[in-house]
Amino acid sequence: MRILVTGAAGFLGSHLCDRLLSDGHSVVGMDNFITGSPDNLAHLGGHPNFKFIRHDVSNFIFVPGKLDAVMHFASPASPNPNSPFGYLNLPIQTMKAGALGTHNTLGIARTYNSRFLLASTSEIYGDPLEHPQREDYWGHVDPIGPRSVYDEAKRFAEALTMAYHRFHGVDTRIVRIFNTYGPRMHIDDGRVVPNFLQQALQNEPLTVYGDGSQTRSFCYVDDLIDGIYRLLLSDEHQPVNIGNPVETTILEFAHTINNLTGNQAGVVFKPKQRGSGDPQRRQPDISRALEVLSWQPEVSLDDGLTKTIQYFKEKLGLE
Numbered sequence: 001m002r003i004l005v006t007g008a009a010g011f012l013g014s015h016l017c018d019r020l021l022s023d024g025h026s027v028v029g030m031d032n033f034i035t036g037s038p039d040n041l042a043h044l045g046g047h048p049n050f051k052f053i054r055h056d057v058s059n060f061i062f063v064p065g066k067l068d069a070v071m072h073f074a075s076p077a078s079p080n081p082n083s084p085f086g087y088l089n090l091p092i093q094t095m096k097a098g099a100l101g102t103h104n105t106l107g108i109a110r111t112y113n114s115r116f117l118l119a120s121t122s123e124i125y126g127d128p129l130e131h132p133q134r135e136d137y138w139g140h141v142d143p144i145g146p147r148s149v150y151d152e153a154k155r156f157a158e159a160l161t162m163a164y165h166r167f168h169g170v171d172t173r174i175v176r177i178f179n180t181y182g183p184r185m186h187i188d189d190g191r192v193v194p195n196f197l198q199q200a201l202q203n204e205p206l207t208v209y210g211d212g213s214q215t216r217s218f219c220y221v222d223d224l225i226d227g228i229y230r231l232l233l234s235d236e237h238q239p240v241n242i243g244n245p246v247e248t249t250i251l252e253f254a255h256t257i258n259n260l261t262g263n264q265a266g267v268v269f270k271p272k273q274r275g276s277g278d279p280q281r282r283q284p285d286i287s288r289a290l291e292v293l294s295w296q297p298e299v300s301l302d303d304g305l306t307k308t309i310q311y312f313k314e315k316l317g318l319e
């Protein structure tokens with residue numbers, strides 16, 4: 001297949017490009033580097049099956065030559081208000097990437113009669129009242145809360161994707177991605193994994209927001225990309241959760257990272273970030289992925305973190 005990947009220079013997009021290329025596909029990567037980096041694609045320079053277009057997906061997209069699939073990953077993704085890469089500091093760009101970017105990428109998929117896959121998010125469940133979250137849960141989102149710029153853009157993106165599927169017959173798929181970590185996360189991205197690893201590797205206490213009782217379920221990037229690839233090849237049009245169901249409190253997670261890195265500095269509790277709309281619990285129900293994609297995660301938290309620690313050590317110049 002010849003596949004357009006938007007957000008190709010980001011954390012997930014760059015791993016997706018690698019996987020598609022290694023399976024023999026041809027990839028057109030698109031990105032405007034708002035939160036991603038050319039470094040994530042540097043190893044693909046000169047690859048015969050890889051082409052890159054620098055472009056903002058919020059503007060009309062033109063890609064010469066037929067495409068067999070369009071995978072829309074372009075969007076800021078970090079909720080941290082202190083990070084320059086956080087969507088709270090890029091609110092309009094985030095809404096445009098989710099709304100106009102999804103419209104433009106669906107348009108190009110329709111033009112070329114190609115498959116379309118939307119990178120949606122567990123955030124469409126908001127601060128969930130049902131636990132774990134199944135795909136038929138409608139969510140609990142504040143439409144004007146701080147996270148709404150991301151959550152509502154993704155909810156709009158899902159609705160638009162289903163409208164193109166139902167009205168125009170576009171062959172669509174929707175993946176709801178839960179917290180994912182691994183090499184190529186931006187070190188200053190502000191999400192919990194880069195924050196904790198950066199602090200741990202510099203022998204500083206880990207900043208736990210609130211009392212650390214909030215939970216997340218962390219999926220290693222290779223597992224996630226494998227689930228997404230299976231979804232692309234499937235005929236499933238309903239949204240599918242992809243994530244690791246092993247749930248941990250943020251405080252437990254901090255202790256795990258301190259143990260793995262040998263950091264003696266412990267943790268420091270910080271107030272929950274004001275107005276961050278930080279969900280209290282999050283855990284995917286992955287029965288649909290298991291049933292329709294025969295997918296479940298394989299990489300343990302310890303193994304995934306060990307690989308990620310190696311990457312951050314190199315980035316920090318510690319190796």
Ligand code: NAD
Nearest residue numbers: 007009010011012032033034035036056057074075177180
């Ligand atoms: P990232 O910030 O590393 O990557 C996003 C990429 O999109 C960046 O390279 C950025 O420059 C690019 N981009 C943003 N707006 C753009 C625009 N208007 N035009 C062109 N390029 C643009 O983030 P990520 O973690 O790799 O997230 C990728 C996708 O996966 C996002 O859509 C995000 O919502 C979704 N997602 C990620 C997670 C996760 O845990 N990483 C969880 C849920 C959903």
Ligand code: UDP
Nearest residue numbers: 079190191192193195207208209214250278
């Ligand atoms: N968090 C934390 N310390 C940090 C960064 C994040 O305690 O330095 C917490 C944050 O409050 C949230 C969880 O870790 O409860 C996950 O945050 P992240 O920014 O990774 O993404 P989210 O899952 O909230 O979208």
